[in-house]
Amino acid sequence: xxxxxxxxxxxxxxxxxxxxxxxxxxxxxxxxxxxxxxxxxxxxxxxxxxxxxxxxxxxxxxxxxxxxxxxxxxxxxxxxxxxxxxxxxxxxxxxxxxxxxxxxxxxxxxxxxxxxxxxxxxxxxxxxxxxxxxxxxxxxxxxxxxxxxxxxxxxxxxxxxxxxxxxxxxxxxxxxxxxxxxxxxxxxxxxxxxxxxxxxxxxxxxxxxxxxxxxxxxxxxxxxxxxxxxxxxxxxxxxxxxxxxxxxxxxxxxxxxxxxxxxxxxxxxxxxxxxxxxxxxxxxxxxxxxxxxxxxxxxxxxxxxxxxxxxxxxxxxxxxxxxxxxxxxxxxxxxxxxxxxxxxx
Numbered sequence: 001x002x003x004x005x006x007x008x009x010x011x012x013x014x015x016x017x018x019x020x021x022x023x024x025x026x027x028x029x030x031x032x033x034x035x036x037x038x039x040x041x042x043x044x045x046x047x048x049x050x051x052x053x054x055x056x057x058x059x060x061x062x063x064x065x066x067x068x069x070x071x072x073x074x075x076x077x078x079x080x081x082x083x084x085x086x087x088x089x090x091x092x093x094x095x096x097x098x099x100x101x102x103x104x105x106x107x108x109x110x111x112x113x114x115x116x117x118x119x120x121x122x123x124x125x126x127x128x129x130x131x132x133x134x135x136x137x138x139x140x141x142x143x144x145x146x147x148x149x150x151x152x153x154x155x156x157x158x159x160x161x162x163x164x165x166x167x168x169x170x171x172x173x174x175x176x177x178x179x180x181x182x183x184x185x186x187x188x189x190x191x192x193x194x195x196x197x198x199x200x201x202x203x204x205x206x207x208x209x210x211x212x213x214x215x216x217x218x219x220x221x222x223x224x225x226x227x228x229x230x231x232x233x234x235x236x237x238x239x240x241x242x243x244x245x246x247x248x249x250x251x252x253x254x255x256x257x258x259x260x261x262x263x264x265x266x267x268x269x270x271x272x273x274x275x276x277x278x279x280x281x282x283x284x285x286x287x288x289x290x291x292x293x294x295x296x297x298x299x300x301x302x303x304x305x306x307x308x309x310x311x312x313x314x315x316x317x318x319x320x321x322x323x324x325x326x327x328x329x330x331x332x333x334x335x336x337x338x339x340x341x342x343x344x345x
Contacts, residue, residue: 035098036097037098038095038098039096039098039138040094040096040129040136040138042134043094043129043136045094046131046133047094049131049133050131051067051130051132052065052130053086053090053128053129053130054130055125055127055168055170056117056125056127056128056170057122057126057170058118058120059120061171062170062172063076063170063172063174064172065081065175074175077173077244077245077246079177079245080176080177081176081177082175082176083177086175089168090129092164092166093127093136096138096151096162096163096166097163098161098162099161099162100160100161101159101160103159104158112150112152112159113141113150114139114140114141114150114159116139117139124140124142125140126138126140126154127139127168137155138151138152138153138154139152140168143165145165147164147165148161148163148164149162149163173244176242176244176245178241178242179241180240180241181269181284181304182237182238184235185231185238187265188234188261188262188263188264189204189205190205190261191203191204191213191259191261191262192258192260193258193259193323195323196257196275196322198324199219199323202216203215203230203233204216212230213228213230214230215229215230215326222328222330223327224326224328225326225327225328229327232318232321233321236261236315236319241312243311243312244279244309245307245308245309246307246308247308248306248307255272255274257272257273257274257319259273259319259320265293266288266290267288267290267293267296268286268297269285270285270286271283271284273320280311280312280313280315280316281308281310282308282309282316282319283304283309284300284304284307284309285304285305286301286304
């Protein structure tokens, strides 16, 4: 090999080495520059203009949060969304910043949960935030620590470790406004009960100052379990929440249980309940002939009419308590002494 050729090879090698060093230093500079940058530039100042947020999972689960004239709705249910939860999500997305760069290789995305959500095995959640001006799309993957997790902008190769940690759920019912009714026990004067099992009965008190509720009619020979056995029924509408909601089916299926709550200030709330598999379902109506509570009844009726609500099982049991559960247990049947033989006829 000639000296000239050797010289050219040395020059080429030096050029390659210099280029590699330059690329390495550039990547290092880029990495340092990116730390602290916003993952979704432009979203933070546009939070109040966002009109829709969609969350998708690879298994087909989807939640759509849409801003309407009266606030945010969960489109899949047609029911109001929890405003504070939606607001926090948008603020966290706007403030989401890069902690450090992670993989650019698609083969490594599943380790972080940031692969495309096109298949049922995809671990991440695609979130799309839409404003009149633009849309931001982000795949939110697995968490790394309690404060940060892995993300990747849709259609971009670079993934990031970013903070704050985003906790997302694409199930529509998790975004619902779960508040349903809140009638405090001290307001309740009387409850007419028709449980699914056992006889109908009523609990009542004459005035708010009465310590306990009376129960009528009591079965012959039976007693209440205690003076306050029925008091818990009055609290059944206090902070009543829903787990899920749907339009009430038409025609309405037969209800297994009924209860009507009467307050001292004239409000009446009627509930019909039924079981559908493991779900506890109720419909609710409200009315009042009293000027003091007429507006409250109208607001409740407007909000609740035409809907069927899934509520926690323990709340369903409290709303439609069988009379037998308020009574002292029947004495156990007398047992015959051991060793005795039946008398011969």
